[in-house]
Amino acid sequence: MSIIVVGLSHKTAPVEIRERLAFSNNQIHTALRELVDGRELSEGLIISTCNRVEVVSNAEVAPQQAFNRVSRFLYDYHRLPQASIDNYLYCHSEQSAVKHVFRVASSLDSMVVGEPQILGQVKDAYDMAVEAGTVGRILNQVMQRAFTVAKRIRAETNIASSAVSVSYVAVELANKIFEDLRGKTVFLLGAGEMSELAAKHLLNSGASRMMIATRTFEKAQQLAAEFNAEAVDFVERQQRLSDADIVICSTGAERYVLNPEDIRRALDIRRNRPILIVDISVPRNIDPAIGRLDNVYLFDIDDLQAVVQANLKEREREAAVAESIIDSEVTKLFSRLQAIDIGPTIAALKQHLNDLAVAEFERNRKKLGPLTPEQEQAIRAMLSSITNKVAHPMITHLRESTENGSYSVDVWRKMYHLDEKK
Amino acid sequence: MNVLLLIAAAFYSIAVLHSILTLLRKRRILVSVSLGSLSIGLIFHTASILGRGMSASRFPLVGMQEAFSFLAWAIVVYYLIAYSLYRVQALSSFLFPLIFIWTLIAAFLPAPQDAPATIRGEWNTWLFPVHTTLILFSYASFFVMFVAGVMYLIQEREIKLKRFGLMFFRLPSLDTCDDISYKSLTIGFVLLTLGIITGMIWGSQRDGRLWHNDPKEIIAAATWLIYLLVMHYRLTAGWRGRRAALLAIAGFALIIFSLVGARYLGGYHAF
Numbered sequence: 010m011s012i013i014v015v016g017l018s019h020k021t022a023p024v025e026i027r028e029r030l031a032f033s034n035n036q037i038h039t040a041l042r043e044l045v046d047g048r049e050l051s052e053g054l055i056i057s058t059c060n061r062v063e064v065v066s067n068a069e070v071a072p073q074q075a076f077n078r079v080s081r082f083l084y085d086y087h088r089l090p091q092a093s094i095d096n097y098l099y100c101h102s103e104q105s106a107v108k109h110v111f112r113v114a115s116s117l118d119s120m121v122v123g124e125p126q127i128l129g130q131v132k133d134a135y136d137m138a139v140e141a142g143t144v145g146r147i148l149n150q151v152m153q154r155a156f157t158v159a160k161r162i163r164a165e166t167n168i169a170s171s172a173v174s175v176s177y178v179a180v181e182l183a184n185k186i187f188e189d190l191r192g193k194t195v196f197l198l199g200a201g202e203m204s205e206l207a208a209k210h211l212l213n214s215g216a217s218r219m220m221i222a223t224r225t226f227e228k229a230q231q232l233a234a235e236f237n238a239e240a241v242d243f244v245e246r247q248q249r250l251s252d253a254d255i256v257i258c259s260t261g262a263e264r265y266v267l268n269p270e271d272i273r274r275a276l277d278i279r280r281n282r283p284i285l286i287v288d289i290s291v292p293r294n295i296d297p298a299i300g301r302l303d304n305v306y307l308f309d310i311d312d313l314q315a316v317v318q319a320n321l322k323e324r325e326r327e328a329a330v331a332e333s334i335i336d337s338e339v340t341k342l343f344s345r346l347q348a349i350d351i352g353p354t355i356a357a358l359k360q361h362l363n364d365l366a367v368a369e370f371e372r373n374r375k376k377l378g379p380l381t382p383e384q385e386q387a388i389r390a391m392l393s394s395i396t397n398k399v400a401h402p403m404i405t406h407l408r409e410s411t412e413n414g415s416y417s418v419d420v421w422r423k424m425y426h427l428d429e430k431k
Numbered sequence: 432m433n434v435l436l437l438i439a440a441a442f443y444s445i446a447v448l449h450s451i452l453t454l455l456r457k458r459r460i461l462v463s464v465s466l467g468s469l470s471i472g473l474i475f476h477t478a479s480i481l482g483r484g485m486s487a488s489r490f491p492l493v494g495m496q497e498a499f500s501f502l503a504w505a506i507v508v509y510y511l512i513a514y515s516l517y518r519v520q521a522l523s524s525f526l527f528p529l530i531f532i533w534t535l536i537a538a539f540l541p542a543p544q545d546a547p548a549t550i551r552g553e554w555n556t557w558l559f560p561v562h563t564t565l566i567l568f569s570y571a572s573f574f575v576m577f578v579a580g581v582m583y584l585i586q587e588r589e590i591k592l593k594r595f596g597l598m599f600f601r602l603p604s605l606d607t608c609d610d611i612s613y614k615s616l617t618i619g620f621v622l623l624t625l626g627i628i629t630g631m632i633w634g635s636q637r638d639g640r641l642w643h644n645d646p647k648e649i650i651a652a653a654t655w656l657i658y659l660l661v662m663h664y665r666l667t668a669g670w671r672g673r674r675a676a677l678l679a680i681a682g683f684a685l686i687i688f689s690l691v692g693a694r695y696l697g698g699y700h701a702f
Contacts (some may be wrong), residue, residue, distance in 0.1 A: 167600065184597070186592060188606040280669025283605065300591075304672055312593050319595035 572619030
């Protein structure tokens with residue numbers, strides 16, 4: 010048994026190269042059946058996303074031979090000239106392969122560390138391989154462990170908990186000011202892709218009400234219908250301001266649409282319940298002097314970018330923690346894999362030898378003449394003792410050899426046809 | 432030197448260490464160890480207070496040492512109750528170090544030799560423990576309010592200055608800080624009011640006068656007025672957030688002064 014990974018990712022290859030090796034969902038089933046022929050590779054799994062193509066497999070041969078097999082398959086399947094993109098491919102084996110799988114599943118190898126999609130994509134790839142029948146004992150252990158590790162990393166580190174896109178940042182800021190977004194009102198001043206996206210995120214995170222005011226009332230009504238929100242006349246924006254907890258502004262106006270006096274009045278009516286104002290417009294639509302008022306928190310587009318940068322740094326810090334979690338998990342899994350592989354093999358070996366002995370006994374029984382119960386028992390005991398003594402050196406060798414390498418296990422299984430149906 | 436208190440302080444220090452570590456890394460086990468050692472420390476702390484009470488055959492709240500010890504004890508109890516009800520883990524990183532220092536001070540202060548005349552004999556009624564317990568639990572409450580206020584100010588500064596460092600990520604939201612502040616204000620104020628009333632009743636039982644112009648009484652009244660103001664303006668004019676936090680700090684400064692300094696101003700409350 011040796012676990013190998015062959016593939017390429019956004020880290021090693023540009024998109025023009027990656028797309029040449031990509032598998033669509035329809036193709037994966039047949040591709041896996043072709044790849045996992047039971048000769049060199051006994052188990053296999055293909056992960057194909059827009060940022061990577063990974064082939065994970067359990068090989069019956071030495072890693073180098075397995076790498077060649079997989080890359081040959083990739084070239085053949087996608088009708089590419091052999092070795093044409095070797096520079097872009099990476100190969101991992103054994104512990105480094107398991108570590109790579111863990112890192113990918115935990116989003117540590119992603120373009121944005123901590124992104125949530127990759128885990129789902131890896132799970133889908135696993136499901137498809139299970140359906141294709143190319144997942145066996147070893148890959149099952151590795152992948153299940155990968156999912157657990159990914160979950161653990163999300164729970165115990167902060168790599169995934171901070172916003173790295175400008176529209177998510179609004180939600181994050183809102184959470185740092187208001188504990189709960191439920192019952193809070195979002196006021197959208199002006200329309201625009203980014204502001205609508207931010208509003209959507211806020212609604213998804215629990216905000217209950219939304220008001221929309223654009224310079225043309227029809228547009229506001231249109232958007233309001235879409236968002237199940239209330240359309241507000243632009244000229245009434247100052248009056249309605251006191252109802253808003255979070256204001257997202259991107260009107261494209263040339264002058265300020267809100268000034269300090271409006272905010273002070275609104276705060277008075279709100280009895281100083283805080284207001285978060287996010288001004289995504291360029292030029293800015295909200296008088297920056299407002300930011301100096303108490304209980305108002307004003308962020309312009311540069312500030313949001315700064316939050317994104319800070320969060321990215323935080324993710325990098327957390328990634329370091331995640332890496333050490335992964336290292337310890339890889340070691341744990343590997344010793345488990347080594348251990349579990351012997352158990353069934355030893356049992357199967359013993360059973361096999363025992364069956365052999367008993368079969369011979371049955372076959373030659375007549376020649377022995379009638380046997381008393383004690384004689385029969387003595388013979389069975391003798392057979393058992395012989396098989397144990399014969400098996401003992403094999404078993405000791407098996408145990409020792411798993412410390413240094415792993416091929417002997419499968420050699421023994423092959424030698425005695427332990428995996429074949431009788 | 433009070434051995435039981437030292438042991439309690441040692442356990443509290445473990446709690447402090449782990450709660451500070453949660454600022455750096457959010458592992459569940461850190462929280463469990465932190466709470467666990469706090470609770471064990473509390474057991475030793477309780478033993479120390481009970482022991483003191485038994486050896487002096489009176490309620491152990493006389494003098495600075497006992498006051499400090501009881502105050503730290505009250506804060507721990509307060510925190511554990513709040514945690515079991517609201518799961519507010521946020522306060523721990525700030526609260527625990529202060530609890531530890533308080534307990535350590537209490538462990539090293541000399542215990543009072545003798546109960547002062549004012550609470551010997553027939554004046555040692557049930558009002559004494561009730562009054563002092565109420566007052567000290569109210570102090571514990573205002574202490575939590577103070578910590579919540581400080582956290583609010585730090586977090587607000589981080590957000591206003593657009594500084595997104597470690598504190599921004601680990602501190603709870605402004606609303607949470609303000610909420611904790613408000614709740615502990617209410618509880619503290621009620622306890623303080625009851626404490627002052629029982630104190631006045633107890634005092635009047637002795638010499639018929641409700642008010643003695645004693646420094647501690649004056650400071651207590653001043654403290655009560657400050658928190659009354661905070662409550663009033665919170666309810667009517669929306670003095671929340673920053674203003675409440677600053678007032679919490681002022682009120683708390685007064686409490687510290689009352690605990691530590693008032694004795695030097697003389698008067699009969701001087702213990």
